[in-house]
Amino acid sequence: MYSLKGKTLFITGAAGGIGAAVAREAYGRGANLILTDITQESVDTLANEFDASRVLPLALDVTDFEATQGVISKGVETFGHVDICFANAGISWRGDPATVFSCDPDEFRRIVDVDLFGVFYSVKACLPEIVRNSGFIMVTSSVYAFTNGMANAPYATSKAAVEQMTRSLRCELAGTGATAGVLYPGWVSTPIAKVAFGGHALATQMINTAFPAFMRQPISPEALAAKAVKGMEKRAFATLAPGFWSLFSWFRGPYAKLSDLVLGSNKKLHRLTRELEALNRK
Template sequence: MMTRRHHHPSDSGPLKDRVVVVTGAARGLGEGLAHALARRGARLALLGLEEERLAVLAAALPGRSAHWTVDVTDADGLAAAAEAVRDTLGEPSVVVANAGVALGGPLLECEPAAWRRVVDVNLVGSALTVRAFLPGLLRTHGYYLQVASLAALAPSPLLTAYCASKSGVEAFAHAFRAEVAHQGVAVGIAYLSWADTDMIRAADETAVFRELRTHMPWPLSATHGTAPFVRAMVRGIERRSAHVYAPRWLRGANAARACLPSVITYRSRQVLAAHGDAPLPTTGLLGPGGSAAGSAGPDHPELRAEEEPRPAE
């Protein structure tokens, strides 16, 4: 871990000199979010598995920042990181649970250890993260932002572990909000659609996955640059929002969520039936957090790096 101090001008808004913890900070949305929050005067505690990338990011941020290499499924490691954040930067006012991995492929073909790793990182890792930093949030009457997904609203075939984990973090965040509201801690859920990241591009290398995504009804099939997602999350953090939707049409998707599984099943049946009895490939674990599982799928022997997938998500 290293601490960086830069003296660039920053806004004097609600995040000025507030300590913000971001997991999965080395890439993609986590990296973009760190830059945006630092420009608003926040002190950034960057957590992830890619020490070199975290160090480069910390060096590039304006203001004060520090980074720690930690696996979000490691309760002891998170506890040590939480103590170090407090000693180095101060008590956290915001914690963003952004770290995540994905696994694509038919359930029968997915390695059980890899399938479980997705749930461990995305769901269990989120709970362990906020548990480690909760004492600080209680003292600052802070804000916890749980990164969920359109996958929590519109579950997709070939993404059973990812969809289960994102539905799980949504339910977890709702329950946790009710648990700590009387103590002054606010909890938000970020529903994010497909972002044009390394993760989605890697998944799209599997033809059937790409075909399923592109055959979903518009706008569920559309991809977007990361900037709108980052802006929405920053706005949500500043407002301590209970729900963050990016793009904004996801608010309507949430209202129509009871209908979405049937629509997706209808479209998916057509696509998958066209493949007949041909075996469908798996993507292997996608994301730096997958490397701790020690296995990858047969079609992608090298693990793909990205902080948070955005499937249909």
């Protein structure tokens, strides 16, 4: 077991549902926290829950590599070391979901900038410290790394890409004492998932049509955080929650074929997809 006690944990997207829940769980296990998110106010609010000597709240846009390096330097100045990186910040569509055909290319790029390059920058900026301290990097991917991402392509593309990055990294780090792993949440009740749960009528209908009820049942950020922090303590390669997703991950080949077939042949989904594209054109 890799104890979190006295370790310094750098979190991106810390003010969000999963980031804040992981911060609370890890703090409870003795970690010092570098809390980062887009606004200083959001991380200050979270930091108020903790002992000031064990927390460093800083504004950070993860698409800015130099700023991310600056945050890690401040973390080292404050705590002496940074041991764990939780590269977690992520976004989805700003407005209506869209298809590859109907989306705005700038919006596709904006999502990939945060969900792929933002994760890469966070990991890259942390690596000197993580290697120096034989630490751990956990990257938040998603079950969308291996689930068909219809009407969510830039997100699913990025989540699959960060999984691949982390697999490469884990083998590249072998022998250094440091390592890396992937967190694959299913649906978690946080702002980013609202679109699928009534926040957008068409997207909700599409999700309800595409996935059986047991798959889209959201879990709480706290339940996810408990699993994520256990994954950090084990320095696990893969942490999936809810647990049934492990089965789908193990059987990715047949799951991918079956899901592509089911989604591609569902007439109601065809109709909803055309409606979504018509909405995008307006």
